[in-house]
Amino acid sequence: MKAKNFLKIISVKEPGSQLCYPFTQSSCSFSTEYRPLKDPRLTSLKRGTGGRSSFSGDVVTVFGATGFIGKYLCNKLGKIGCQVIIPNRGDEYDVLRLKMVGDLGQVLFVPYYLRDDESLRKAMKYSTAVVNLVGRDWETKNFKFDDVNIDGAARIARIAKEMDVPKLIHVSSMNATEEPEGHILKNGSKNLATKWAGELAVREEFPDATIFRPSDVFGSEDRFIRHYASNFRRQFKAIPLWKKGEYTVKQPVYVSDLAQGIVNAIRDPDFAGKIIQAVGPKRYLLSDLVDWFFRVMRRDEKWGYLRYDMRFDPLFMARVSLFEKLPGTPMGSLTWDKLERDCVSDVIDRELPTLEDLGVQLTAIENIAPWILKPYRLNLYYDEELGEFEKPDPPPVFSG
Incomplete structure (x- = not known):
């Protein structure tokens, strides 16, 4: 009974089934109970x-x-x-x-x-x-x-x-x-x-x-929002995406x-x-997400923002190949395998559980991204007036 695989429990009670205090042998009865431990480790x-x-x-x-x-x-x-x-x-x-x-x-x-x-x-x-x-x-x-x-x-x-x-x-x-x-x-x-x-x-x-x-x-x-906000991901003021990002759902x-x-x-x-x-709570077209990122950074069409098809830009492709050959961490996480993964739409298997089945309350990207993109904002140190800049609408949810 003294084996370490058992938990020894000593209870001190009086006949009325109430906890005896103070403990005196004349008025209390002692009982010892051993319960097996499933895992004897401390x-x-x-x-x-x-x-x-x-x-x-x-x-x-x-x-x-x-x-x-x-x-x-x-x-x-x-x-x-x-x-x-x-x-x-x-x-x-x-x-x-x-x-x-x-x-x-x-x-x-x-x-x-x-x-x-x-x-x-x-x-x-x-x-x-x-x-x-x-x-x-x-x-x-x-x-x-x-x-x-x-x-x-x-x-x-x-x-x-x-x-x-x-x-x-x-x-x-x-x-x-x-x-x-x-x-x-x-x-x-x-x-x-x-x-x-x-x-x-x-x-x-x-x-x-x-x-x-x-x-x-x-x-x-992260290597998602900051990836698209990086200067290395852009081509001057434009950003190249596979088929303009209009066929990719994230x-x-x-x-x-x-x-x-x-x-x-x-x-x-x-x-x-x-x-x-x-996965998160909402699905978006990659094109809508990236457009929204740049609106949050105040780099919209007036600034010169443009989204185009990367397949027709040999200069951008040459730059990616160059970055892969340089030693150390790729600049802006820009590699061919990363660009390939960015083209793949997220496919959900309805038979598999999600984070919600684990009791997690999911957070939408529009609640977090503005804070992450703030350091990339145009004229970051400009002291703006209250309400001077209109808050951009969130990206539309993909329903297809």
Whole structure:
């Protein structure tokens, strides 16, 4: 009965079934009860009343925590008292701000290398959940799409299963498919093809993994709104889009909503083994979205704004090819694979659950984008009068 797998409960009561106070042997009767623990580890025992200064009983390892989505996710996990383990590649400045997402002792950092099994085991040794946010938007000399989206994802899933981690969340991509349709590139997006193969590899290693397929994610430091606002994406005062963006439908999702969906999936066992489509509440034509972005930046037709078909601009195509050959991060995230993904419309499978099924209240892009676009606004430091500039109407919702 003294085994560590049992919780010992001692109750002190008097014959009237009321709590005896003060405790005296003459007036109280003692009873001892042993209840089996489902998980005997100390990490499974909740402490506190909830919130950042408590412990929820969840130890979550977040791979890719230093990325765009990871920062939001870690903050939400720390806010509810989760212990967060953040694997990183050794640069302390990458993780500096993440020290503040949880209370003292609740945020732990461990160096890792995606090809090193032992470092992955150390990062997942005590975890009750693992989230894989590691991805690659463009290929580098050391890591190709296959290395990260397929091999890395499979390795994390395999070791999570090996370490008896109860829950695995894998973040893939909307429109991931075995054979992507080509618009600009003949064989379509290699990123989307490897994301699909990565899902299959994760399923093979960890059948109960929950897979998220997010559409274009917007928010501070994103690569969606800021991508189109960047000077590198424009051609002088005009912006080139595939078929002017009039044949592409997007349903972007707010990064905070996506992070909340992942948190809810960690805490809800009913979503184990399911594929979740992480999309926003509204669908838009890409052309309408981009036009609205430039109106918010006060760069409308009077300024000289123009949207045209990129297929007939060899100068822009040459610039994209040049940017891909330059070392370092592509300027403005401008690569051929990124442009190819921008051409693909978001296709929703009505049989798959969405963030709303996880209890997330979705945020529309028109509520967030003006704040993100403010630094790109024309004559940013002009001291305007109240009501001097008319607030642009939101982009029309696509109903097709």
